[in-house]
Amino acid sequence: MGVLLEVDQIDVFYGRIQALRGVSLHVDEGEIVTLIGANGAGKTTTLRAISGLTPASSGSIRIRGQDITRTQAEDIVTKGIGHAPEGRRIFARMSVRENLDLGAYIRRDGETRSDMERIYTLFPRLKERQAQLAGTLSGGEQQMLCIGRAMMSRPKVLLLDEPSLGLAPLMVDTIFQVIREINAEGTTILLIEQNALKALGVAARGYVLETGRIVKEGPSKQLMESPDVQKAYLGI
Amino acid sequence: MRFFADQLILGLTDGAIFALIALGYTMVYGIIELINFAHGDIFTVGGFIGLTLISILGLQHAPPALLIPGVILVFLVAMSLNGLLGVAIERVAYRPLRNAPRLAPLITAVGISFILEGILFLLKGPNQISYPNLLPGGSLNLGFASIGVGNVFIILIALGLMIALNQFIQRTRVGRAMRATAQDRDAARLMGVNINRTIAITFFIGSALAAAGGIIYGFDYQTIDFSLGFRNGLVAFTAAVFGGIGNVVGAALGGFIIGIIIDFVGGYFQGGQQWSDVVVFSILILVLVFRPTGLLGMRVPEK
Ligand SMILES: Nc1ncnc2c1ncn2[C@@H]1O[C@H](COP(=O)(O)OP(=O)(O)OP(=O)(O)O)[C@@H](O)[C@H]1O
Ligand SMILES: [Mg+2]
Numbered sequence: 001m002g003v004l005l006e007v008d009q010i011d012v013f014y015g016r017i018q019a020l021r022g023v024s025l026h027v028d029e030g031e032i033v034t035l036i037g038a039n040g041a042g043k044t045t046t047l048r049a050i051s052g053l054t055p056a057s058s059g060s061i062r063i064r065g066q067d068i069t070r071t072q073a074e075d076i077v078t079k080g081i082g083h084a085p086e087g088r089r090i091f092a093r094m095s096v097r098e099n100l101d102l103g104a105y106i107r108r109d110g111e112t113r114s115d116m117e118r119i120y121t122l123f124p125r126l127k128e129r130q131a132q133l134a135g136t137l138s139g140g141e142q143q144m145l146c147i148g149r150a151m152m153s154r155p156k157v158l159l160l161d162e163p164s165l166g167l168a169p170l171m172v173d174t175i176f177q178v179i180r181e182i183n184a185e186g187t188t189i190l191l192i193e194q195n196a197l198k199a200l201g202v203a204a205r206g207y208v209l210e211t212g213r214i215v216k217e218g219p220s221k222q223l224m225e226s227p228d229v230q231k232a233y234l235g236i
Numbered sequence: 237m238r239f240f241a242d243q244l245i246l247g248l249t250d251g252a253i254f255a256l257i258a259l260g261y262t263m264v265y266g267i268i269e270l271i272n273f274a275h276g277d278i279f280t281v282g283g284f285i286g287l288t289l290i291s292i293l294g295l296q297h298a299p300p301a302l303l304i305p306g307v308i309l310v311f312l313v314a315m316s317l318n319g320l321l322g323v324a325i326e327r328v329a330y331r332p333l334r335n336a337p338r339l340a341p342l343i344t345a346v347g348i349s350f351i352l353e354g355i356l357f358l359l360k361g362p363n364q365i366s367y368p369n370l371l372p373g374g375s376l377n378l379g380f381a382s383i384g385v386g387n388v389f390i391i392l393i394a395l396g397l398m399i400a401l402n403q404f405i406q407r408t409r410v411g412r413a414m415r416a417t418a419q420d421r422d423a424a425r426l427m428g429v430n431i432n433r434t435i436a437i438t439f440f441i442g443s444a445l446a447a448a449g450g451i452i453y454g455f456d457y458q459t460i461d462f463s464l465g466f467r468n469g470l471v472a473f474t475a476a477v478f479g480g481i482g483n484v485v486g487a488a489l490g491g492f493i494i495g496i497i498i499d500f501v502g503g504y505f506q507g508g509q510q511w512s513d514v515v516v517f518s519i520l521i522l523v524l525v526f527r528p529t530g531l532l533g534m535r536v537p538e539k
Pocket of ligand 2: 043044045086
């Protein structure tokens with residue numbers, strides 16, 4: 001299968017601080033790929049560059065060959081990129097249902113109702129709470145809503161930024177189970193995780209980011225067996 | 237009893253005007269956290285646009301059959317033009333400073349306020365200009381009180397606009413985008429919301445409502461002048477803070493409450509407007525100090 005998302009030699013700056021240095025990665029159609037790295041390595045910045053929130057100052061980003069490096073964030077979602085951002089960023093003063101409606105903001109087809117039902121099947125908890133204000137949900141439920149909201153745009157590739165952060169182990173398992181299901185139904189996934197063991201468990205390939213650079217990449221199995229990765233990220 | 241009822245009706249009428257202005261303050265604050273100090277003057281400009289349209293159409297002398305469509309037309313055109321003025325001000329004076337320190341757009345807002353007042357002064361002069369009241373006259377006698385039909389119309393027009401606004405914000409796609417932008421701009425962009433356009437729409441609506449307020453003010457007081465926006469703007473701002481800045485229902489409620497307070501204080505105490513101002517601005521300070529979120533401020537925790 002072909003390349004879906006391609007990040008080529010991007011640099012990203014916050015003011016004068018350089019957060020990414022020549023980062024390159026690619027995600028093939030149908031894959032789950034993970035990006036692991038320590039706090040402050042630049043994982044979130046990579047996703048923000050892809051979705052246009054923090055544009056890359058050089059290098060290029062393409063989806064199915066189409067250049068989106070200079071595309072505005074609000075238009076990038078129409079290119080098939082869904083982003084479940086760090087910290088969830090759900091609309092706290094809106095209901096669960098309205099959050100999902102906003103996820104479908106770009107869509108003009110009449111099929112959003114059935115997509116919402118699909119989200120409710122993935123996350124039955126959300127269905128029970130559809131009229132509740134999102135700010136009153138538990139952390140795990142908010143993460144479900146964050147993922148569900150991103151899925152409502154029918155993305156080709158879903159960017160997930162630390163979906164398991166701060167969740168109880170049982171909830172973490174639920175979230176990873178859903179990631180598998182979403183992928184099995186055809187959505188490509190780029191997953192950021194601190195929980196490298198779980199992430200490499202679900203992903204086919206991985207990249208290791210250190211202080212703004214990709215220092216290692218390869219099939220998950222190979223990364224898991226690498227002594228450096230074991231020492232730094234798997235605590236072995 | 238009669239006096240009480242009279243003051244209540246006066247208060248609701250003034251409150252309707254304050255509420256229409258307060259909505260613009262609160263919507264703009266809600267979406268870009270700017271206190272748009274030019275908003276009071278946008279209200280005055282709206283009133284003047286209405287007056288100009290009334291003269292052009294010759295509505296003072298229009299036969300009753302043409303009066304109703306004429307007045308509706310004046311409202312629609314004045315609101316649209318004033319809306320565009322609001323959009324232009326945002327584009328020129330606020331958008332370039334969106335990522336600047338908070339103080340910068342606040343200062344330009346004060347600057348725009350002076351510019352608008354200066355232009356109105358140059359065009360219309362320093363004096364009060366008479367404004368025709370095109371609302372129906374007469375009064376309804378309820379036994380314990382009599383209510384001016386014009387006042388009833390004013391209150392109904394304002395309530396109608398507020399309900400329409402609330403429906404728009406709560407039920408439409410654009411309204412949802414406005415609320416999303418107000419809550420989390422980056423997240424809204426990830427949904428595909430165009431922030432610039434959404435903020436422009438917010439300014440359009442706020443300024444259009446201010447124009448409605450300006451025309452209603454003209455009908456009610458039958459006079460208008462270049463400096464009208466200063467005090468009325470500050471009072472409406474107080475109403476917005478009182479109701480909970482950023483909250484649309486709060487601004488409407490705050491407007492009516494402040495209007496009623498002003499007319500009761502002004503009616504029952506010697507010294508009229510001076511006492512009203514003392515009370516209103518004391519309320520502003522007390523609210524800011526003791527309950528900055530106002531009556532209906534945002535209370536849902538953001539985890
Ligand atoms: N808004 C910002 N302004 C300035 N510097 C920033 C900003 N956001 C991130 N940085 C810096 O950029 C670098 C990369 O940050 P980023 O958030 O991408 O890391 P991360 O890998 O996602 O970390 P974490 O695991 O803690 O989420 C860090 O050094 C961080 O301090
Ligand atoms: Mg991060």
